Amino acid sequence: MPAHSEDDEDKPCRACSDFKTWAKSQNKVTFTSPTKQPKPRPKDCPLDKDEIGTxxxxxxxxxxxxxxxxxxxxxxxxxxxxxxxxxQFYPCEPCALDFQADIKQHPPRTENQDTLAKWLCERHNTVNIKLGKPVFDCTRVHERWRDGWVDGSCD
Ligand SMILES: Cc1cc2nc3c(=O)[nH]c(=O)nc-3n(C[C@H](O)[C@H](O)[C@H](O)COP(=O)(O)OP(=O)(O)OC[C@H]3O[C@@H](n4cnc5c(N)ncnc54)[C@H](O)[C@@H]3O)c2cc1C
Structure with a gap:
């Protein structure tokens, strides 16, 4: 079970939705009329689900x-x-519940750096597939997160 407080149950969960959906549920205006441009938000606002995720x-x-x-x-x-x-403590409760179930089925592979990076990449891909996002090539996970791409574009 997640560790979310019962006090929070009635409050709409900002960490469980994207900002637009959350703002709509609060009857807040997210777009300026009539051009439908997104209203600029200050940088120091609480994170939404996607910001926390990334x-x-x-x-x-x-x-x-x-x-x-x-x-x-x-x-x-x-x-x-x-x-x-x-x-247990990931702030988006539905995300946390699915992640708990996923790692119960696929326990952390902590034998060494490569097994852990590949295991985590696969867990992220499980979420990507659930959300209809592209699957990441796990053979390139260290390029993305440690070494930079082999074409030198990050050097
Ligand atoms: C544990 C966890 C569970 C989540 N569960 C949910 C959920 O149930 N529902 C939901 O709506 N959102 C969930 N999220 C958020 C979701 O995964 C994304 O973070 C969010 O949708 C924003 O996606 P994005 O397209 O910006 O890229 P992200 O998915 O945030 O990825 C960021 C960057 O990571 C790299 N990347 C992509 N895939 C991989 C991979 N497999 N391995 C290594 N690097 C990769 C890419 O360069 C990408 O730009 C979860 C996040 C976490 C951390």
Whole structure:
């Protein structure tokens, strides 16, 4: 079960929807008439589901790509524990529930850097498929999150 507070149950969940949907549920105006241009938002607003998602994936994939190549037994156990705890506290509750179910079926592969990065890439692809987004080529996960693309475009 997720660790979300019962006090929050009646409040619309900003972390569980994209900003437009959330604003609509609050009867807030997100577009200026008549040009239908999005209303500019300050940079220091709470994150919506997609913003939290992208920031979280950036952290998780970077962590996996910098995880030790030869972790100690303790590091390997701690990393597995980290993902199980992370899944309980992820702020988008429906996302967290699906992620908990997914990692129950596919437990964290913390043997070394490559197994962890590939495992996480596959978990992200499970979410991508659910959302109808393109599947990422997991053979390139370290290029994306640690080394930069082989064509040198990030150098
Ligand atoms: C644990 C978790 C569960 C989530 N569950 C849901 C959910 O149930 N419903 C929902 O609507 N949203 C969910 N999200 C958010 C969702 O995954 C996206 O973050 C959000 O939709 C924004 O997508 P995006 O297109 O900006 O790119 P993101 O999916 O955020 O990806 C960011 C970048 O990661 C790279 N990338 C893409 N796929 C992979 C991969 N497989 N491996 C490595 N790198 C990759 C790409 O360069 C991409 O630009 C979840 C996020 C997390 C962290």
């Amino acid at each position: 920031s979280t994936w950036a952290f998780l994939h970077s962590m996996a790509s910098y995880y030790p190549k030869k972790p100690t037994k303790k590091q390997s156990e701690d990393m597995a524990r980290f993902f199980n705890i992370f899944a």
